[in-house]
Amino acid sequence: MHCIQNISKNIIWVGGNDRRLERFENMFPIPSGVCYNSFVIIDSETALIDTVDQSISRQFIENIIEALDGRNLDYLVLNHMEPDHCANIEEIVRRYPNIKIVGNKKTFQMISQFYNFDFHMNMHEVKEGDVLCIGEHSLKFFFAPMVHWPEVMFTYEMTEKILFSADAFGSFGALSGNLFSDDTDFECTYAEEARRYYANIVGKYGQQVQAVMKKLSSCEIKMICPLHGPVWRNNLSYILNKYDLWSRYEPEKKSVMLVYASMYGNTENVMNVIANKLAVKGVKDMHMYDVSKTHPSYIISDAWKYSHIIFASPTYNLGLYYGMENLMKELAALQFQNRKVALVGNGSWAPRASKVMEEIACTMKNVEIIGNPIEITSSMKEEQHKAIDEFVDKIIESMK
Numbered sequence: 001m002h003c004i005q006n007i008s009k010n011i012i013w014v015g016g017n018d019r020r021l022e023r024f025e026n027m028f029p030i031p032s033g034v035c036y037n038s039f040v041i042i043d044s045e046t047a048l049i050d051t052v053d054q055s056i057s058r059q060f061i062e063n064i065i066e067a068l069d070g071r072n073l074d075y076l077v078l079n080h081m082e083p084d085h086c087a088n089i090e091e092i093v094r095r096y097p098n099i100k101i102v103g104n105k106k107t108f109q110m111i112s113q114f115y116n117f118d119f120h121m122n123m124h125e126v127k128e129g130d131v132l133c134i135g136e137h138s139l140k141f142f143f144a145p146m147v148h149w150p151e152v153m154f155t156y157e158m159t160e161k162i163l164f165s166a167d168a169f170g171s172f173g174a175l176s177g178n179l180f181s182d183d184t185d186f187e188c189t190y191a192e193e194a195r196r197y198y199a200n201i202v203g204k205y206g207q208q209v210q211a212v213m214k215k216l217s218s219c220e221i222k223m224i225c226p227l228h229g230p231v232w233r234n235n236l237s238y239i240l241n242k243y244d245l246w247s248r249y250e251p252e253k254k255s256v257m258l259v260y261a262s263m264y265g266n267t268e269n270v271m272n273v274i275a276n277k278l279a280v281k282g283v284k285d286m287h288m289y290d291v292s293k294t295h296p297s298y299i300i301s302d303a304w305k306y307s308h309i310i311f312a313s314p315t316y317n318l319g320l321y322y323g324m325e326n327l328m329k330e331l332a333a334l335q336f337q338n339r340k341v342a343l344v345g346n347g348s349w350a351p352r353a354s355k356v357m358e359e360i361a362c363t364m365k366n367v368e369i370i371g372n373p374i375e376i377t378s379s380m381k382e383e384q385h386k387a388i389d390e391f392v393d394k395i396i397e398s399m400k
Ligand SMILES: Cc1cc2nc3c(=O)[nH]c(=O)nc-3n(C[C@H](O)[C@H](O)[C@H](O)COP(=O)(O)O)c2cc1C
Pocket: 261, 262, 263, 264, 265, 266, 267, 268, 314, 315, 316, 317, 318, 319, 346, 347, 348, 349, 350, 351, 352, 377, 378, 379
């Protein structure tokens, strides 16, 4: 049975939700599910903006049929060729054989890479800034390479001033009927998941996000329709400002995130001592994570949030405990930058942890290491309180 909703008089949401999928991209846990947004525009001609994941194909096709109300489908605009948004291209072409697929050169290259059907008669290639008029609505195309794949483009509907923004401005989390962010308790329901989505999926491409935001700055935007998560029609500056901050790798919160690995609890114990001392000296709203307990995507999300991070790890086979190595290398791969970090290493016979953590941190741009690492030999000793007090003072000093 169809399940659609108008976002304006002639633009209809035809997307859907998946609450069964365990991991997005088979990597990121999504306890609140995910939604796939797609829209039909009804005008002299009709257009479908993006498709959805194969998991909800049946619902999607029923939605399109209902939204078209007997009309033919003239255009399929593909803003992003990732399979969770393109799984239905072939089915759409089979049902509407004269449809024009609107994409750029790279879009069509990706279609031929992913799929095995002949679409050449259906191609409608656009270039940066091209406008496609379908009646009262006109679609203008802005290329947004590497936000977050090379073929990505944004489609701007010029009459209603709606931006279809591909993966940008999106969030994990299924929709519970309320399509618009202002009809949800966004801060409570989606804000953390929007940052986790950004940091892990788009975070590497801050420069490219800045470039496309600059490109769009001359457009008046009344609504933003991302491919995942709620649609923005009110308080657009909230999400635009977040994207500006995140893509400049600026922290949201002046406080400390503490991240540790620990097999027998000794490194964990030192982190509790450090957090305790920081709290007594007035640092508020800290967050501590065990890398073995929490999926790295959550820690990476909070790394984007916090100004200061303390990493602590035991030595493992002359290297780092691999949960910590994985996390730090992933942060470096995501171009994580502009933070202050402090290190705690542990080892029982040939300590290497702090050295390896320092090497990885040094590959990150504009990441300052505060003071010298705290070195623990198996377990913290009473006489180390003084060194830890000094370590904590240096962190507090760096927060001023
Ligand atoms: C498999 C394994 C490999 C280890 N490799 C090293 C090592 O190469 N060098 C070292 O100094 N300690 C090594 N250790 C010891 C731990 O780093 C050390 O006991 C540490 O103090 C444990 O901290 P924790 O209590 O927080 O788990 C190893 C321990 C294990 C279990």
